[in-house]
Amino acid sequence: MDFLDALRQQLGPDAIIPPGEPMASYLTERRGLFADRPVLAVVRPADSAGVAAAVRSSAEHGIAVIPQGGNTGLCGGAAAGTGDRAIILSLERLNRIRAVDADNFSVTAEAGCRLSAVQAAAAAVDRLFPLSYAAEGECQIGGNLATNAGGMNVLRYGNARDLTLGLEVVLADGRIWNGLRALRKDNSGYDLKDLFIGAEGTLGIITAATLKLFPAVRERATAIVGLESAESAVALFGMLRAESGDSVTSCELMGRQPLAFAIDYADGCAEPLPARYPWYLLIELTSSAREAGLGRRLERALSAAPAGTGDYRIADDADEAAAFWRLRNGIPAAQKGAGASIKNDISVPVADMPAFMDAAARIVRAACPGVRVCAFGHIGDGNIHFNLTRPETMTDADFLAEWDPLTAKVHDTVMAYNGSFAAEHGVGQLKPGEVSRLKDPVEQDLMRRLKSALDPTNHLNPNKVVPPAGD
Numbered sequence: 001m002d003f004l005d006a007l008r009q010q011l012g013p014d015a016i017i018p019p020g021e022p023m024a025s026y027l028t029e030r031r032g033l034f035a036d037r038p039v040l041a042v043v044r045p046a047d048s049a050g051v052a053a054a055v056r057s058s059a060e061h062g063i064a065v066i067p068q069g070g071n072t073g074l075c076g077g078a079a080a081g082t083g084d085r086a087i088i089l090s091l092e093r094l095n096r097i098r099a100v101d102a103d104n105f106s107v108t109a110e111a112g113c114r115l116s117a118v119q120a121a122a123a124a125v126d127r128l129f130p131l132s133y134a135a136e137g138e139c140q141i142g143g144n145l146a147t148n149a150g151g152m153n154v155l156r157y158g159n160a161r162d163l164t165l166g167l168e169v170v171l172a173d174g175r176i177w178n179g180l181r182a183l184r185k186d187n188s189g190y191d192l193k194d195l196f197i198g199a200e201g202t203l204g205i206i207t208a209a210t211l212k213l214f215p216a217v218r219e220r221a222t223a224i225v226g227l228e229s230a231e232s233a234v235a236l237f238g239m240l241r242a243e244s245g246d247s248v249t250s251c252e253l254m255g256r257q258p259l260a261f262a263i264d265y266a267d268g269c270a271e272p273l274p275a276r277y278p279w280y281l282l283i284e285l286t287s288s289a290r291e292a293g294l295g296r297r298l299e300r301a302l303s304a305a306p307a308g309t310g311d312y313r314i315a316d317d318a319d320e321a322a323a324f325w326r327l328r329n330g331i332p333a334a335q336k337g338a339g340a341s342i343k344n345d346i347s348v349p350v351a352d353m354p355a356f357m358d359a360a361a362r363i364v365r366a367a368c369p370g371v372r373v374c375a376f377g378h379i380g381d382g383n384i385h386f387n388l389t390r391p392e393t394m395t396d397a398d399f400l401a402e403w404d405p406l407t408a409k410v411h412d413t414v415m416a417y418n419g420s421f422a423a424e425h426g427v428g429q430l431k432p433g434e435v436s437r438l439k440d441p442v443e444q445d446l447m448r449r450l451k452s453a454l455d456p457t458n459h460l461n462p463n464k465v466v467p468p469a470g471d
């Protein structure tokens with residue numbers, strides 16, 4: 001019996017989607033860079049034992065396994081490489097919330113649960129699961145952990161890694177590691193879960209996770225502030241964080257250029273302040289207390305803000321706050337309206353962000369006159385999307401031909417500021433070359449050793465994240 005027939009018999013007919021039309025959605029890729037890469041089948045087990053069976057059988061037949069969650073990743077991690085003999089292993093049917101424990105402030109969810117479903121399970125017991133960002137209705141918790149997703153609330157609650165207490169993982173040989181412990185303290189050996197978080201499916205398949213919950217948010221205050229410089233944005237952020245009783249949950253920076261794109265091209269976006277500024281901060285304070293007086297606290301802090309802070313507006317109600325967030329969340333789609341973009345998801349220490357952005361903007365403008373720098377993102381975490389939109393006089397194709405040289409210039413500048421060229425979205429098959437070019441050789445060697453220790457036959461998401469030796 002061939003590989004797929006055997007799997008069909010083990011997992012049931014619904015579990016196998018052969019090549020053809022129904023497979024199309026699994027072969028899409030957000031940025032169109034790795035779309036329509038053929039695979040032998042999409043395999044959709046219904047439980048962890050089914051995942052283990054698929055992985056074991058793939059190992060025996062020398063077939064690569066590409067785990068796929070919501071397929072919202074932006075680096076081609078959930079798509080096949082060129083010429084791979086591979087299956088896509090979709091986790092979508094592992095979509096049960098196994099347990100919610102309000103007293104232990106924890107939830108155990110299967111990997112295929114959408115992020116929004118985990119948030120809803122927490123809310124149902126008056127708790128908060130704080131991981132949140134624009135793709136939350138589509139991405140899955142397994143994908144979030146595999147990419148160590150960040151989002152809007154990292155500043156206060158940490159990224160996916162910080163929110164994880166325990167994991168269940170299918171290993172490369174098909175064994176299941178049950179590490180679903182709901183403990184805050186466990187020093188009984190190596191912390192193995194951290195190997196699989198952020199590994200983008202190259203070391204094991206996450207099938208379930210026990211995650212931290214927090215008290216539900218009962219009060220929220222949201223403001224948008226105009227600023228004369230990126231330095232004044234960093235100064236304001238520092239002051240607010242220090243003075244607000246640690247209630248700053250989100251702090252998003254937007255340059256005038258991306259804000260203008262959102263106003264021009266995104267639905268329901270309007271000028272937020274009477275005057276125009278080179279930079280804007282979107283700030284949100286939250287509290288679990290019923291009467292924390294956050295609006296007054298924000299007003300007091302903003303009226304004593306450091307030099308360089310311009311007009312500000314504190315949202316009167318939830319609708320106005322949503323309008324501020326529409327500006328921020330509208331930017332990625334709005335950029336498309338302005339022409340092709342080269343995306344850079346980078347981080348540097350918060351205090352170095354203004355100098356980095358200044359240096360990088362000078363370098364890319366010298367290399368590509370007229371390029372429109374579109375910098376926005378999670379300044380509170382030192383993480384910015386330093387995107388480049390094509391000059392108005394250039395065609396999309398001519399600009400995209402500059403992807404590698406312009407990206408290399410941005411990444412070189414990032415490294416000069418001790419930053420990371422892959423802050424949130426991971427490496428996938430977009431950036432292994434940059435891992436090889438820019439990461440410390442000792443670190444690369446350790447990564448290769450971990451990969452060969454945990455996946456000796458190299459069939460778990462091969463050629464992603466870890467560059468081959470000598471590359």
Ligand SMILES: Cc1cc2nc3c(=O)[nH]c(=O)nc-3n(C[C@H](O)[C@H](O)[C@H](O)COP(=O)(O)OP(=O)(O)OC[C@H]3O[C@@H](n4cnc5c(N)ncnc54)[C@H](O)[C@@H]3O)c2cc1C
Nearest residue numbers: 069070071072073077140142143144146149150151201206
């Ligand atoms: C509009 C939009 C906004 C976004 N904003 C953010 C943001 O603010 N912050 C952020 O961090 N990311 C953001 N992303 C990126 C993306 O949503 C995240 O990378 C997300 O965590 C991916 O989850 P997914 O379920 O879609 O995973 P997929 O895209 O399906 O997979 C991503 C990677 O994880 C692997 N993988 C998936 N599931 C598993 C599993 N169960 N076990 C092992 N490996 C697995 C895949 O093989 C692949 O390498 C955004 C994306 C979009 C489209």
